[in-house]
Amino acid sequence: MANALFIALALMGQAGQPASQGPNAPPTDEYGYVAWCYGALGSYISLYDRVMPEVTRIEKAFPGPEGVAAALKTYPEIKAQAQKDLKTYSSAITAAEKASPRPISEYGGAQVKRGAAIWGGADTVDKARLAQMWMSWEPPGDCEKRAKALEVKSTILGKALNYNTTSAIAQPTEAPPAEAPAPAAATTPTPPPEPAPEAKAEPASAPTPPKAVKPAKAAKPLAPAKSSAAKAETIIDPANPAPCAGSLVPAKRGGKDVLICKAD
Structure with missing residues (x-):
């Protein structure tokens, strides 16, 4: 029974299509799904050194059209790519946890364990069968796509949260409209000086009063900001x-x- 269950769960990632049911099937939300992918792929890579002797035996016993050397060359490449993918998943998970307004790491850790559990029967299954399943397994095809989308959304959300927090702490106050300067008082004309006693007085012409200074226009109040x-x-x-x-x-x-x- 344990072996049959393990085989069913291990085949969840065949052809890049995750199973929709099962005790360790991936969740539907993006964060949980990526965490599940991380656990499944991480557990898969942890079996690399253990299964490779049997994988090598199988490849030699049943060589492909390109030969044994070409077939065996692909497995280190698979391991290297998986390690890159794990970094992509990890980066997305970290970004989501930073951007979330509530703690979600405990939930993410549970999904990592569920993903890893699909390889939980590795200790009870025959080594040849384990190697065969390991050789044919791959993570769901949308793990990487959903991880990248999760990181982008989390980065945008994180910036928005930081922006809103900063704005709430220190909002710039609107400067009050400048007061209009007081109008200048009209200048009183200075009377002409009286003629000297020796000089013949001539009728003095009436002085032209200076022009009154126009009051400065009041500054227009600032227009209210659009909502x-x-x-x-x-x-x-x-x-x-x-x-x-x-x-x-x-x-x-x-x-x-x-x-x-x-x-x-």
């Missing part, structure tokens, strides 16, 4: 993520999955 609700929707480009002063809403634009930044 964020009046702005058009902002599409966050995953290739060039930018801060979002609001909420990120998944949507489709032009047939692609995007995030729409909407004001709270």
Whole structure:
């Protein structure tokens, strides 16, 4: 029974298609799914040194059209690629945990264990059967795609959360409108000096009063800022993520999955 169960679970990743049922099937949410992929692939790679002697025997006993050397060369390449994929999954998981407003690492750890559990029967199955399943297994084909999408969304969300937090802590206050300067008082004309006693007095012409200084125009008050609700929707480009002063809403634009930044 244990061997039969192990075989069923180990075949979950055949042809890149995960099984939809089973005690250790991957969850549907993106974060949990990537964590499951990490556990399944990590457990698969941990068996590398253990299965390779039997894999080598099988390849020599049943050589392919390209020969034994060519076939055996692919397994170190598979291991190297798997190690790169694990880094991709790990980066996405870390980004999601940093961006999440609540702790999710405990849930992610549980999904890693569920993924690793598909290889839990490795100690009870025959070594030849184990090697055969190991040679034919591969992780679900969308693990890498979903990991990259998760990291992009988490990075955008993380920047938005940081942006909103900073704005809430220190919001710039609007400067009050400048007061209009007081109008200058009109200048009183100075009377002409009286003529000297020796000089013959001539009728003095009336002095021209100086022009009154016009009061300066009052400064116009600053126009109130437009409400964020009046702005058009902002599409966050995953290739060039930018801060979002609001909420990120998944949507489709032009047939692609995007995030729409909407004001709270």
